[in-house]
Amino acid sequence: MSKIYVIGIGPGAYDQMTGKAIRAMNESDAIIGYTVYVDLVKEYFPGKEFMTTPMKKEVDRCVLAFEEAKKGKTVSMICSGDAGVYGMAGLMYEVGVNYPETELEIIPGVTAATGGAAVLGAPLIHDFCLISLSDLLTPWEKIEARLLAAAQADFVVCLYNPSSKKRHDYLQKACDLMMKYKSPDTICGTVSNIAREGEEAHVMTLKELRDTQVDMFTTVFIGNSQTKEINNKMVTPRGYRNV
Amino acid sequence: MSKIYVIGIGPGAYDQMTGKAIRAMNESDAIIGYTVYVDLVKEYFPGKEFMTTPMKKEVDRCVLAFEEAKKGKTVSMICSGDAGVYGMAGLMYEVGVNYPETELEIIPGVTAATGGAAVLGAPLIHDFCLISLSDLLTPWEKIEARLLAAAQADFVVCLYNPSSKKRHDYLQKACDLMMKYKSPDTICGTVSNIAREGEEAHVMTLKELRDTQVDMFTTVFIGNSQTKEINNKMVTPRGYRNV
CATH class of the missing domain: 3.40.1010.10 (Tetrapyrrole methylase, N-terminal domain)
Known part of the structure; x- marks a missing residue:
């Protein structure tokens, strides 16, 4: 063997x-x-x-x-x-x-969702989805249906493969779909080059994310309705009382 | 500081x-x-x-x-x-x-979703959701809406906190909700005591999962429409051709 x-x-x-x-x-x-x-x-x-x-x-x-x-x-x-x-x-x-x-x-190892979350703060504390925007192996219609379902049910969403040379406007399309159910003020974040040279994190609103150009080394996080910015970190509460 | x-x-x-x-x-x-x-x-x-x-x-x-x-x-x-x-x-x-x-x-560290997935095979290869069935800090209606959205959009679903003393029938309720959109033959898996003494994994159908009693040290995986069983492992394909 x-x-x-x-x-x-x-x-x-x-x-x-x-x-x-x-x-x-x-x-x-x-x-x-x-x-x-x-x-x-x-x-x-x-x-x-x-x-x-x-x-x-x-x-x-x-x-x-x-x-x-x-x-x-x-x-x-x-x-x-x-x-x-x-x-x-x-x-x-x-x-x-x-x-x-x-x-x-x-x-198993640390995936970009949890590695990137640690850099941004604590965006994934509650129920979340991972969705890849790459349509090389998945029909775009399926990706679209998943983005809409995730937005409607108020999941935190983590996007893998948000961009490539051929798919430079996919993140914009995804944000537009999300905004059918999520507020444009939803707190979002991006992390590039997680745990490598050139690591960079940004916290912004969904409206701002829509007009942000990301590259293929970036992981994108879109908050739920409770996600907030605390001292420039992206934090999703779990609902503990007396905080 | x-x-x-x-x-x-x-x-x-x-x-x-x-x-x-x-x-x-x-x-x-x-x-x-x-x-x-x-x-x-x-x-x-x-x-x-x-x-x-x-x-x-x-x-x-x-x-x-x-x-x-x-x-x-x-x-x-x-x-x-x-x-x-x-x-x-x-x-x-x-x-x-x-x-x-x-x-x-x-x-960051290895979470139960990826740690458990490694034991079961490769259930999380495609878009997936993490949902906790604990309603201590989240209203059950919100959990229900997320389960239905995830099933309808054909996500793989990983369930945290599937059971407790007070919530012994929650997994059954979750499976019944999922079966509104997922086939009862959907491939599922459970892993208990991941990477600890007494680690145990089982692959089964959604219909079988519905009637399985799990404890609070178990993580549950529900496949998407493409998930299959290969040599008693739970495997979700990504869609590569010529396989």
Whole structure:
């Protein structure tokens, strides 16, 4: 039985990985991932074999991991954030159907929602949704329906992949949809380059967010009706009395 | 300027904490938290001063942390999972308004959604919602509206606090609401005692989940229309082709 760890390495800084993630990489012969993330960890695991595939080659990357494991190697497949949140864990199980002799172990990590929330203050204290604005693998109509449902039910919403070269106006579209049910004064926040060089956070209203240009390294947070700004932090109360 | 770290210690096992969380506790004079969580970390941080308050004394716990910091101590306020997900980070900012001389730093951790997902397989790969079924601080009508919205928009749903002594039938009620829009055959999962002794995971249908009795140490996952069972794991595909 060969073994593949599917590992969430967190937002990027070494000290935001869990001990379990570090141990699994130390136990591995090969570390495989998208080029950018492999570059982030390379210096901490000298002597390992590193293999990368570019973006959009996700299926190839999974096959590569299973083929290396088949040779008898212990393999780490690494993902930024958490491997189970828009990460490779699902695809690894799907591709793994063809490799019944390989055991998978998923090792969770800090995802951009919780990593970014910690920088902004405490936006996710109450019920929230994660929605990716990328329509590469999901029809935009489905994304739209989810944005509207989340806004109508007064969820805090965290947006992944809010922008890209081809999707520069998607955040604007999402904010317009949200404003059908959320006040334009709803407190929002953006965090870029979480736990990496150039980390930057901003707190603003939904109306201001609509006219903000973000990049693909930004995670966006849209408050619920109770979310407030306290000393430039974005804070969602849970409802304790006597505060 | 005194300092309080508000720390998510993850699901419970020492090696599921981040390096940053461990460093912050090592740098602290006092570690404060709910009794059960302080007991989980005590042995790893000898020589620290430990202080606890029981459940339902959350505001007192925050005041205690700020008062200790006022004496010049560096303080860690610890929470299970992530401090920003139904955790103490929000309340600390609210209470902190009265202690402007104290700086807060939030340190994220692995929350039950991602920790539990890793045990079950890969249920959260696509857009998902976190909903707490506890109506101690939230009106049940609001929880109900969120359950229905999440089901209607085909989110994967992760339920926190699915049960307690007083709320033994809430999961059943939640499943009945979900079945207005989700098929009774929707793949679901439960995980108890994530990363602790007695960890247990089960994959089942929504109809079966409805008639399952869970306890307060269980996290519940309800799939979207695409979620499937692969070798007894709960897997939500993201939509990659040629799989």
